[in-house]
Amino acid sequence: MKLRRIIFGGGAFFLILVKFTLDVIGKNIELGGLGITLLREFMTLGAFVLLFLASETDVARRDQSPVKKLGFLLLATMVLILLTGVISAVSIEGFDTKDFALLPLDYMTIFAASLLSVLLGFYATVVVRVLRDLITRARKRSSRRNYYIYLGLVFATAGSTLMMKPLESGLVNTVLFVLATVVATINAFRLPWIVYLTKREKVFGLIYSFVLFLCFTWIDVLFLQGSNIGNFLTYYSYPLREFVQLTIIGANIYFGMAFISTLFHLPTADAFERKRSEVTSLSTLSKLVTQALDFKELIDTVTSMTMEVCEASGCWLEVIYSSDEETPLGPTGAKVIRTATQPSYLVQVAGTKNITQEEIDELVPTRVLSLRDEVLRGRKSIVVDNIGADPRITTMGKARRHGGSIAIVPLLSHVGLIGILYATKETTYGFGKEDLEMISAFADQASIALENSRLIKKSIERERLLREMLVAQEMQRKLLPQDVPASPALELDAVSTPAFEVGGDYYDFMQIDPTTIGIVVGDVSGKGVSAAFYMSEVKGIFQALGRMYTSPREFMMKANEALASSIDKHSFVSLIYALVDTSTGTLTLSRAGHCPMLHVFDGGVRYVRPNGIGLGLTQGELFDTAIEEESIQLSDGDVCLFYTDGLTEARHGTDEFGYERLKGLTQRIRSKAASAIKEEIIESVKDFVEDQVAHDDLTVVVLKWHGNGSPKSSHISNVEEAQ
């Protein structure tokens, strides 16, 4: 980059030097001929192209503020004028006019002409670039096009003088010159950058463009007068003169227009600036809204922007939530306010700017009816133009003495009123229509953010609950037996699936003594968490009483006693308890309101259903007299099925799985192994309900009796076949 610039700069310097040498030689010897003239012009052109390239990055920082560009140009112009003055002051002989040509009278003239021409030429490239950046700032295709048309015309005009003698004038040249001036005038209306300047920048822009306009006019006048400067350039290179002159004229028109335009924009600068800051604030705010995880930061932004845009002296935001809502939204530790007249709302001051809690209490006290109550009730914005004179502000504190004005805007969401935004000013009549509109716009954004934050809070809460439910589920799973008592006389298998995360179904086994196995299945009324708690209580009761009472009936009586005293009056537990004597094959059963046991035997199937009332439904005698005990003798290959009503009441539409279906199914598959019977029952329930969600917990316990000591070989082989 740097190397390139050195090469370009060096090249330009070399060409200028050669041209200068040619000019010096030309003074003494007539260097006639078209070739020499063209060579000189192309050297000039080459020199300026190289100069342009060498200085491109320095001059043209495109994104620079337009006013800075103007300032830069003004500086360059001042330097130019100074140097021009210095060069003009050097005493020279001047030119002799002969046959439309200019002949320098001494070497000093040649030197001054060359120096000034290079200076002016370079200056013109700078002007062209600044104009380009200003005109094409709008990045519209038409402005770019117009600019290049202008540039094209400038070069065409310059080119048209190529074959002309310095003091000649031609028709083509004149027409092109006029056209270029016209296009320059059109381009002068491309002033999009003025609108977006701040007021301060506009003032500077006004001064700069005015001074620039004066400078350019002065330079124009110099040209017109045919002074030495004009002659210098004309002598040096007629095309260059045309280029410089047209550039200066274009800039002159452009900055004249810029001056006038800026002047007209100045009165609206304040309003425009304000609108712009409103738009910027709103867009910042809405960006923040979408990522508003930090509630505090959001409140801070809302209040500080309200302050800034309305030029308020104080501002605060309150969050409102209904008193039955579980989680307060405000920052932790913020005082919760209850108003005098609207007890269903709770109020928290979420963020303040330049105002103290005391002042807030003065303006909207909680003990008496205040403006806050009015907003809570009416959900409409309120503007008080003069605090000192408004009857709704009743305190006699500092706020009232000082007067001023206040604007109050509700924050509304689809759930209702969720907050209030307040802004105060020290002057009366401080809030105009635009201010209120702006505060309302902020309030709208803030309410979206508040709502988001509320939802996020809720979803975090839900997430937490879900995790806890998973823990509960895991805990409950552990309450169910992890392994099944092993005995050569019987096979046991069981499954339990809750309808929700946790359920109220329960089953358990217990090896009471070497030849007695206890099997229990229960169902707590209701579902979900409460059922799960009672289920764990039932587990405790079973574990405690199971070993103490060897009769199922007795066990049930004690279990009822234990449970009835602790259970909620509309909850109850149905339980079925069987003791199997593995040495004799006797199964003793008691049923406390639970589904009957299904007994499948060789040649038949029946529900075993001794009487009994559900646990916890009634206390004492009534339960004890009702509960029965029934014993059956098991034979090889018998299947006993314990289950909960989730099985028989599994529904498909209004159709229930039912007792009959269960009976038939179990009888059909009785020869299979216990685990296979269990699987098939679950499968057929799934098939039955199809894609309907289970609405109850489902438990199945399968007991398969293999007999005592001397199993019949046929039954054993049946089992093996099934597996």
Place this chain on the structure above:
Amino acid sequence: MSDFNIELRERDAVDVLELKGYLDAHTAPKLEEAFQSLLGSSRYNIVVNCRDLSYISSAGLGVFMAFIEDVRNNRGDIKLTNMSPKVYNVFDLLGFPLLYEILNDEQEAVNRFVHTTD
């Protein structure tokens, strides 16, 4: 999914609740409300007609348990009538026939109240 309705009538100074549809954990609060409002206005002689009750879950049964004590302490009763065999089976499994009077006919149940109050 579960449709459940309660109709309240008065018959010979006895309040008759007629239940329709599915009574489960979701719909049980409706019945609870109905009992609460009866008890709130000191009405303790209640007949529950289950003619159109197509299903009752354990949560539904729990509602009866929640109020029976209060009702009986006020020398009233809750009597159940007109159950379909399927619904009766649910009550029966839990031993409800031992705890409640379950009758075939609504009028019969109402009459029992009339006799006891006479």
